[in-house]
Amino acid sequence: xxxxxxxxxxxxxxxxxxxxxxxxxxxxxxxxxxxxxxxxxxxxxxxxxxxxxxxxxxxxxxxxxxxxxxxxxxxxxxxxxxxxxxxxxxxxxxxxxxxxxxxxxxxxxxxxxxxxxxxxxxxxxxxxxxxxxxxxxxxxxxxxxxxxxxxxxxxxxxxxxxxxxxxxxxxxxxxxxxxxxxxxxxxxxxxxxxxxxxxxxxxxxxxxxxxxxxxxxxxxxxxxxxxxxxxxxxxxxxxxxxxxxxxxxxxxxxxxxxxxxxxxxxxxxxxxxxxxxxxxxxxxxxxxxxxxxxxxxxxxxxxxxxxxxxxxxxxxxxxxxxxxxxxxxxxxxxxxxxxxxxxxxxxxxxxxxxxxxxxxxxxxxxxxxxxxxxxxxxxxxxxxxxxxxxxxxxxxxxxxxxxxxxxxxxxxxxxxxxxxxxxxxxxxxxxxxxxxxxxxxxxxxxxxxxxxxxxxxxxxxxxxxxxxxxxxxxxxxxxxxxxxxxxxxxxxxxxxxxxxxxxxxxxxxxxxxxxxxxxxxxxxxxxxxxxxxxxxxxxxxxxxxxxxxxxxxxxxxxxxxxxxxxxxxxxxxxxxxxxxxxxxxxxxxxxxxxxxxxxxxxxxxxxxxxxxxxxxxxxxxxxxxxxxxxxxxxxxxxxxxxxxxxxxxxxxxxxxxxxxxxxxxxxxxxxxxxxxxxxxxxxxxxxxxxxxxxxxxxxxxxxxxxxxxx
Amino acid sequence: xxxxxxxxxxxxxxxxxxxxxxxxxxxxxxxxxxxxxxxxxxxxxxxxxxxxxxxxxxxxxxxxxxxxxxxxxxxxxxxxxxxxxxxxxxxxxxxxxxxxxxxxxxxxxxxxxxxxxxxxxxxxxxxxxxxxxxxxxxxxxxxxxxxxxxxxxxxxxxxxxxxxxxxxxxxxxxxxxxxxxxxxxxxxxxxxxxxxxxxxxxxxxxxxxxxxxxxxxxxxxxxxxxxxxxxxxxxxxxxxxxxxxxxxxxxxxxxxx
Numbered sequence: 018x019x020x021x022x023x024x025x026x027x028x029x030x031x032x033x034x035x036x037x038x039x040x041x042x043x044x045x046x047x048x049x050x051x052x053x054x055x056x057x058x059x060x061x062x063x064x065x066x067x068x069x070x071x072x073x074x075x076x077x078x079x080x081x082x083x084x085x086x087x088x089x090x091x092x093x094x095x096x097x098x099x100x101x102x103x104x105x106x107x108x109x110x111x112x113x114x115x116x117x118x119x120x121x122x123x124x125x126x127x128x129x130x131x132x133x134x135x136x137x138x139x140x141x142x143x144x145x146x147x148x149x150x151x152x153x154x155x156x157x158x159x160x161x162x163x164x165x166x167x168x169x170x171x172x173x174x175x176x177x178x179x180x181x182x183x184x185x186x187x188x189x190x191x192x193x194x195x196x197x198x199x200x201x202x203x204x205x206x207x208x209x210x211x212x213x214x215x216x217x218x219x220x221x222x223x224x225x226x227x228x229x230x231x232x233x234x235x236x237x238x239x240x241x242x243x244x245x246x247x248x249x250x251x252x253x254x255x256x257x258x259x260x261x262x263x264x265x266x267x268x269x270x271x272x273x274x275x276x277x278x279x280x281x282x283x284x285x286x287x288x289x290x291x292x293x294x295x296x297x298x299x300x301x302x303x304x305x306x307x308x309x310x311x312x313x314x315x316x317x318x319x320x321x322x323x324x325x326x327x328x329x330x331x332x333x334x335x336x337x338x339x340x341x342x343x344x345x346x347x348x349x350x351x352x353x354x355x356x357x358x359x360x361x362x363x364x365x366x367x368x369x370x371x372x373x374x375x376x377x378x379x380x381x382x383x384x385x386x387x388x389x390x391x392x393x394x395x396x397x398x399x400x401x402x403x404x405x406x407x408x409x410x411x412x413x414x415x416x417x418x419x420x421x422x423x424x425x426x427x428x429x430x431x432x433x434x435x436x437x438x439x440x441x442x443x444x445x446x447x448x449x450x451x452x453x454x455x456x457x458x459x460x461x462x463x464x465x466x467x468x469x470x471x472x473x474x475x476x477x478x479x480x481x482x483x484x485x486x487x488x489x490x491x492x493x494x495x496x497x498x499x500x501x502x503x504x505x506x507x508x509x510x511x512x513x514x515x516x517x518x519x520x521x522x523x524x525x526x527x528x529x530x531x532x533x534x535x536x537x538x539x540x541x542x543x544x545x546x547x548x549x550x551x552x553x554x555x556x557x558x559x560x561x562x563x564x565x566x567x568x569x570x571x572x573x574x575x576x577x578x579x580x581x582x583x584x585x586x587x588x589x590x591x592x593x594x595x596x597x598x599x600x601x602x603x604x605x606x607x608x609x610x611x612x613x614x615x616x617x618x619x620x621x622x623x624x625x626x627x628x629x630x631x632x633x634x635x636x637x638x639x640x641x642x643x644x645x646x647x648x649x650x651x652x653x654x655x656x657x658x659x660x661x662x663x664x665x666x667x668x669x670x671x672x673x674x675x676x677x678x679x680x681x682x683x684x685x686x687x688x689x690x691x692x693x694x695x696x697x698x699x700x701x702x703x704x705x706x707x708x709x710x711x712x713x714x715x716x717x718x719x720x721x722x723x724x725x726x727x
Numbered sequence: 728x729x730x731x732x733x734x735x736x737x738x739x740x741x742x743x744x745x746x747x748x749x750x751x752x753x754x755x756x757x758x759x760x761x762x763x764x765x766x767x768x769x770x771x772x773x774x775x776x777x778x779x780x781x782x783x784x785x786x787x788x789x790x791x792x793x794x795x796x797x798x799x800x801x802x803x804x805x806x807x808x809x810x811x812x813x814x815x816x817x818x819x820x821x822x823x824x825x826x827x828x829x830x831x832x833x834x835x836x837x838x839x840x841x842x843x844x845x846x847x848x849x850x851x852x853x854x855x856x857x858x859x860x861x862x863x864x865x866x867x868x869x870x871x872x873x874x875x876x877x878x879x880x881x882x883x884x885x886x887x888x889x890x891x892x893x894x895x896x897x898x899x900x901x902x903x904x905x906x907x908x909x910x911x912x913x914x915x916x917x918x919x920x921x922x923x924x925x926x927x928x929x930x931x932x933x934x935x936x937x938x939x940x941x942x943x944x945x946x947x948x949x950x951x952x953x954x955x956x957x958x959x960x961x962x963x964x965x966x967x968x969x970x971x972x973x974x975x976x977x978x979x980x981x982x983x984x
Contacts, residue, residue, distance in 0.1 A: 018984045020756040021837065021924035021975070025892045027935045030982050036750050037983055044746050051744050058742035157737035165738050173732040179739070220981035260981070263949050267978065270935035287743065294745035303741060313747045490940040528771075532844070532887040534856050547853045550774055550797070554848040555861050555885070556893075557772025576771025641730060660734035664741040690741040 027271035028278030032314060035241055035279065038227050039100050040213035043284075043316040048104030053203045055297030056143045057318035059664075060180040061285055062154045063167050064350030065328045066457045068633045070380060072508070072649035073366050074453045075346050075356050078388055078446070079462060079474075080433040082330065082351030083399075083406050084250065086280035087242035088432050089326030091232070091402045092137040093184070094207060095319040096240035096280055100227035102209030109202045118142075118204065123196050125187060127333060131394050134401045140183035140329075141322060142204040144197075145299075148172035148659070151189045151197040153181055154328065155657060159635070166457075168635040168654060169328065175659035176697055176725075180299050182318075182325035188332040205318060220268055221257030223248045233403035242280035243404060248272045250405050254422075284320030286312030287667045296690045298664040300700045305690045309666050327351050334433065337391050343383035344651075347454040352436075354452045354460070356382040359416070368650025370640030378639055378650045385418060385446065386411075392431040399432045406430060409444075417447035438462050438474045453505055456633045461501035475501040479628060484526045484560055485519075485621055489578060504629035507622065508646070521622030524583050524600050525563040528576065529681060532556050536681070539571065541591035561681045562588065562598050565619040571681055572596055572616055588616065660726075664691040696725055752912040755984075757922055759784035759836035761828045762972055764965040767849045768795075775817065775849040777806055777958070779965045782828050782836060783972070790965075792958075793820035796852065807958045817850060821865050826880060829921055830897060832906045837922035839972055841941050844893045844925070847883045852876065860886035862898060881918070892931075895923035926971055933978045948974040 019033055082088065090096035098104065109115040121139060129136045146153065156167040172179075178200055190196050216226035222236055229239035238244035249272025251257045252265040260268065290310035296303045331348050338345060338355055342363075346354040358364060361384040368376035383391070389411050399406045408427030409420040420435060421444050437443065439450050454460035462474040475498045480486050486496050496519050503513035531537045537544060537555050545552035553559060559573040572588040588596045600620035619627075630646040635655050638648035643655060666688035691702045694711035701711035709715075710722065765778035775795035782789050792814040794803035803814040815823065828836045840846040844861075848854065851863035853876060866880035876882075881897035888894070899918050900907070908916045930944040931937045941964075945952050950970045953963030 018756065018976075018980045019982050020753040020922075020984075021839075021929060021979065022756070022895075022922055023751075023753045024932055025888070025928050026937075027932055029932060034983060042747050051742065054744075055742040059739040061740055155735060155737055156739070157735040159733045159735060171732075175735075177737070179737070217983050219983075263947065264978065264981075267934045267947055268981075271933050272935075274935035290745075290748070292745070294743045296741040296743050298741050299739055302744075307741070307743050309743045310745050311743060311747050313750060315747060317742060489942070491943060492938070532893070534859070534861070534887065537861075538856060545848075545851075545854060551768070554772055554774075554851070555854060555856075555887075556842065556844045556848045557769075559771055575769050575773070578770050635733065637730060655730060656732040657735040658732040659737045661736040663736065663738045665738050666741060666743075687738075 026278070027274035028283055030271065031241065031245055031275035031279045032283060034217050034219065034225060034245075035099060035314060038215060038217040038225055038241070039211065041211055042313050043099065043319075044311060046098075046101060046103060046211070048106050048208075049205065049318070050106060051297050052301065053106050053108075053143070053205070054317050055301075056145070056180045056203055056299065057182070057321045058285075058297075059299035060143050060182045060185075060325070061317055061321035062156050062324060064324050065154065065169050065331055066167070066349045067169065067654070068347045068454045068456055068460075068636070069344065069652055070346040070356075070366060070454065070650065071633055071636075071638075071644065071652050072453070072455055072505070073368070074451045074463075074505075075354075075364065075366070075380065076358055076448065076451050077346060077354050077356040077382070078385065078439050078450065079352060079354050079436045079452070080334070080388075080392065081436045082327065083432055083434050084246040084276060084402075084404065085327050085330065085351035085432070086323045087240075087246040087276050088398070088402050088404070089137075089323055089330060090242050090280040090319070091240060091404075092134045092398060093141050093322050093326055094134070094138050095141065095316075095322050096242040098207050098316060098319055099241060099279075099314070100210050100214050100239075101207035102211045103207075105206040105208050107204045109204060111200075115199065115202055118202060119196055119199055122183070122187060123190065125190075127191065127336060130187075130329075130333060131397055133397050137184075137326070140187060140326070141206065141318070142183040142202050143180055143318065143321070144183065144186050144202040145178050145200040146181050146186060147174070147178045147198045147200055149174045149198060150193070150656070151195070152192045153179070153189055153197070154185055155179070155659065157657075157659070157663075159657075162634075166634050168657070170635060170654035171656040173656050173658040176695060177659050177662045177693065179659065182321045184322065184325040184329035188329045191332060191336060219244055219248050221248050221251060221260055223251075238403070242276050243402065245272050245276040245279060247404050249276060254405075254407070279314070281320050281323040283312055283314035284316045284318075284323070286315055288312060296664070296666075298691055298702075299662075300693075303664060303691045304702055304704060307666055307688060307690060309688070324350075330432065333395075334391070337394065338383065338388075339381075341383050341387055341391060342381045343387070344380045346452045347460055349458060354454070354462075355388055356380055357385050357388055357448070358382040359384065359448055361387060366650045368639040369647055370638055371642045371645045371647055373647045374640070376639035376650060380651060385448070389418075389429050392433050392435070393429050395431040395433055396426075399430050400425075402432070406432070407434075414445060415447065417445060420444050420446060453501075455505075455508070455629050456631045459628070459631065461504075463501075470502055472498045472501060482527055483563075483624075484528045485523065485580065487528065490528075500625055504625050507626040508629035519621065520580070521620060521625070522600060522602070523580055523621050524586075524598055524618040525621055525624045526560040526574075526583060526586075526618075527563065528558050529561050529573075530556060530558050539591060539681075540573070542593045543573065543589050543591060560586070562616060562618040563624060565601055565617045565623065567617075569614075569616050570594075570596065572598075573681075590614075661695065662693050663689050665689050696722075756924075757784070757835055757837050759828065759834050760839045760924075760972060761824060761836045762965065762969050763838070763840040763846055764961055764968055765840070765846055765849065766961060772845065772849060775846075777803065777814075777961060778817075778820070779958075779961050780820065780824050781965060781969060782824070782834075783969055784836065785834075791815060791820050791824045793817055793824075795850070811958055811962070818867065821850070826866070830881060830907075830919065832919075835919070835922070837924055839924045839926060839968075841968065842925050842927050843895050843923045844885045844887070847885060847895070851883075860884050881921075883921075892925070892928050895921075895925075897921040926968060926975065929975050929979075930971075933975060944971060950974070 214227040225244040252269040368378040408430040570590040636652040696714040853864040866877040878901040
C-alpha cells in the first residue's frame with residue numbers, strides 16, 4: 018500500500034505506478050540531446066482557449082474531448098516513450114533531410130489524419146519556424162500589458178524564429194494551405210523497450226504492462242496513460258470490477274487527474290531545489306543558472322506534443338465544421354461549442370463595435386444530424402486508442418435525438434463526446450441549449466424552460482475565487498448561476514430582468530490561505546508570535562478586499578463567513594493600522610461621518626460588470642478594432658509580430674492570472690533566464706544592464722536601431 | 728486580417744538540464760494513527776480552543792479531550808460536560824497523547840488530522856519562519872520565571888508547497904536518546920522524523936477534487952456529516968474523521984505500493 022504521507026496529488030498515484038513498472042526515469046533514457054529537449058521546452062505552450070462569438074447568446078452543442086491528453090499521446094505514440102529503450106533523434110536541416118520531411122508533412126490532410134495513428138506518428142517532431150503570416154500559438158504580452166497570454170493567431174514575420182511542435186505546424190498548414198518556413202527540425206522515434214519493465218495492476222483489474230507490443234490485450238495496456246484513462250472511463254460508467262459505486266466515483270476523479278498527469282502535466286513538471294543547474298534556451302545553452310529541477314517523469318517533448326496534439330484535434334474539428342458551413346462560439350483546450358440549429362441555416366448575430374454601434378453579422382450553423390456525422394468522422398481515432406470510448410445510437414425522439422450507449426460500432430463513436438450539459442436524463446438531446454461567452458474560459462450554457470433560465474453549466478472561473486460565491490468554504494453554485502444570469506445585463510449597462518438573488522451592493526472579498534512564507538511574512542506585526550498569540554497564524558484563512566480605484570494598502574481581515582457583517586468589517590494593514598472599507602456608493606456616508614483610513618472596495622455589482630465585460634485579448638471585433646468592453650459578435654484574432662523574446666522558468670502559481678487575490682501584491686515573479694538582443698538575426702543574450710541591444714549592436718547608429726525597432 | 732500586427736514580447740520556457748531527484752523512500756504507514764479533531768478561536772484559524780483525539784489501530788482506542796492555551800480548566804470542563812472524558816490542557820495532551828504516541832518508539836503512530844499544518848499552527852506556542860519552511864514550537868516549560876520553549880521535545884517543521892499542501896516532519900531535538908535514531912535507506916542515522924497525514928491532501932489525491940471541504944469529503948466517502956454544536960459536534964467530527972481515515976486506507980490499498 019502507498020503510505021498516506023507519500024504523495025499529495027492523484028498524479029503521485031500514477032507516478033508511483035510508472036516507477037514500479039519502469040526502472041528508469043525518462044531523463045536517463047538515451048537519445049535526446051539537451052538542445053532537442055530545449056527545443057521541445059521552448060515549443061511547450063498550454064492548450065488553445067479562444068472566444069469566437071462574444072457577448073451574444075447562440076444555440077448549439079458543447080462537445081468535449083474524451084481523455085484528450087492520453088488519446089493524443091496514444092496517437093502520436095508519446096505515451097509509450099516512458100518504457101522506450103532509447104529515442105532515435107534526427108536533426109534535419111536544409112539539404113539534409115528537411116525538405117523531404119516537409120514534403121512528407123505536406124502530404125497530410127484531414128482525411129489522412131482522421132484515418133488513424135499512422136499520420137500522427139509523423140508529428141513527433143519539433144520545428145524551428147520563421148513565421149510569416151502563419152497561424153501559430155504564441156505566448157506573451159502586448160505593449161502595456163502585465164500578464165502573458167497564449168493565443169493562436171497569425172504571426173507575422175518578426176525578429177526571432179520560434180520552435181513549434183509538429184501538430185501545431187501542421188494545423189497552420191491546414192488552416193492557411195501554406196507550409197510555414199522551417200529552418201531546422203528535430204524528429205524523434207522511440208526504439209525498443211528498456212530491460213527490467215514489469216506489469217503493474219491498477220484498481221479495477223486494469224493492468225499496465227510496458228513490455229507488451231500490442232496496445233491492448235484484454236484489460237492489459239502497454240501505455241500507462243491509456244491504462245489509467247481506461248480505469249477512469251470504466252469508473253465513470255460504473256463498470257469496474259469489485260468496487261462500489263462511491264469508490265468508482267472517486268476513482269473517476271483521481272483517474273482523470275492521474276491520466277492527465279502522466280500524459281501531460283508530469284512531463285513538464287519542475288520543482289525548486291537547493292542545487293543550481295545550467296539552462297538551455299531555444300538557440301543553445303544560456304549563461305544563467307536556475308534552481309529549478311525536472312520531476313521524475315519530466316520529458317518536455319511528451320508534454321509539448323500533448324497540448325499541440327489537442328490543438329490539432331480542435332483545429333480539425335473547427336475546419337470540418339467550417340467546411341460544413343458551421344461555426345464555433347468558443348474553444349477551450351479540448352472542448353468547443355458548435356452552433357447547431359434545426360435547419361442548419363445562418364443565424365443573425367447582433368454584433369457591436371467598440372463604440373456600441375450595431376454591426377449586423379451572420380454565423381453559420383449546422384444541424385444536429387450533420388454534427389453527428391462530423392463527430393463520427395473521428396471514429397477511426399477513437400478506435401485506434403483501444404480505449405472503451407462509448408458508442409451511441411442516434412434515435413429520433415420528439416424534436417431531438419436519444420443517444421443511448423450501445424456496444425460498438427453504433428452510429429456515433431468519436432474522440433469528441435456530446436457532453437452531459439446538452440442532454441436531458443443523461444441521453445436525450447433536445448434543441449435549446451445556448452452559449453453566452455465573454456472571454457477566455459468565461460462562458461455560460463443555459464436553456465429557457467417555462468420562462469426561466471436554467472443553467473446546466475456556468476463557468477466558475479474567477480468567480481469561484483471570491484468569498485462572495487462560497488458558503489462554508491464550498492462553492493455556491495446557485496450564486497454562480499445567478500451571477501451568470503444577470504451578468505450579461507450588467508455588462509450591457511442594463512437592469513437585470515426579474516428579482517436578483519444576490520446582493521449586488523455587498524463588498525467583494527477573497528479568501529486567502531496564509532500558507533506561502535512570503536505572504537505570511539508580509540503581514541508584519543499582524544503575524545502570530547508568542548507576544549501576539551491572537552495574531553494571524555500560518556495556514557489561517559483571511560479575507561482580502563478587492564479594491565476599487567486606487568489600491569492604498571495591503572489589507573486583511575479575519576475570515577468571516579457571515580456576509581451580512583462584511584460592510585463593517587475592520588481590516589488591518591501590515592503596519593497594524595485599522596481601515597474601514599466602503600463600496601463607492603457608501604463612501605459619501607463615511608466621509609460625512611468621520612475621517613480615518615478608508616479603502617474603497619468594489620461592490621459585487623461593479624465587480625460582475627467588470628468581469629462580464631472583460632474583453633477577449635488579442636482579438637478584433639466586427640469593426641476591425643481591438644476587442645473592448647462594448648464589442649459584441651464575431652471576433653477574429655489580431656495578428657502579432659514577435660518583437661522581443663524572453664526565456665523564462667516555470668510559471669508561478671497562477672494566483673494573479675486566474676485565482677485573482679487582487680490587492681495582495683506579494684507575488685513570486687516568473688524567473689527570466691535570458692532576453693535576446695533586438696537586432697535582426699542576433700542571438701546574443703543580454704547581460705548585466707543591457708536592456709535592448711548587445712555590446713556590438715549598441716554601437717550602431719541610433720537611426721538604424723530605430724529602424725529595427727519598427 | 729489587414730490590421731497592423733501587435734508587437735509581442737514573447738516568452739518561451741527554458742530547459743534546466745538536470746536529472747530528477749531519486750524517488751523518496753517511504754517506510755510502510757504505521758499500524759497506529761492518532762486522529763485529531765480541533766476547533767479554533769476564529770472561523771479561519773487562530774489559536775486552538777478545544778480538541779479531541781483518538782489513537783486507532785490497536786486493540787484499545789484511547790481518547791483524549793483537550794483545551795487550548797489560555798482556556799481555563801473550568802471552561803473546558805463546562806464545554807465538554809460531565810459525561811465526557813475530563814479535558815486535559817493542550818500541553819498535557821501534547822505530552823501524553825502526541826509525544827508518547829507519535830514520537831516515542833513504543834508506538835510511533837502517524838499523526839492524522841484534516842489539515843496537519845493547520846493543527847500544528849493553531850497549537851503552536853511559537854513559530855519561526857525559515858528559508859523554505861515554518862518551524863512550530865509546541866512544547867514549553869516554565870522555569871518559574873518565564874515560559875520557555877522545550878528543546879528536548881522536537882519542534883514540527885512544515886514546508887509549504889502549492890495549493891495549501893505541505894511536507895511535515897519532526898525537527899531534531901536536544902539531547903536525543905539512542906532510541907530516537909533511525910537508519911535511513913541510505914544507511915545514515917538521523918532522529919525520527921515522524922509520520923503525518925492531512926486528510927484534506929489525501930482527499931485530493933483520491934478524488935482529484937482540489938478544493939474539497941471536510942463536509943464534501945464525508946459525502947464522497949458516504950459518511951454522515953457530523954451534526955451538533957459544541958463538544959458533541961467536535962466528537963462527532965472525530966468519529967467521522969476516523970471513518971474517513973479508514974475509507975482512505977481502503978482506497979489506497981487498491982493502488983500498488
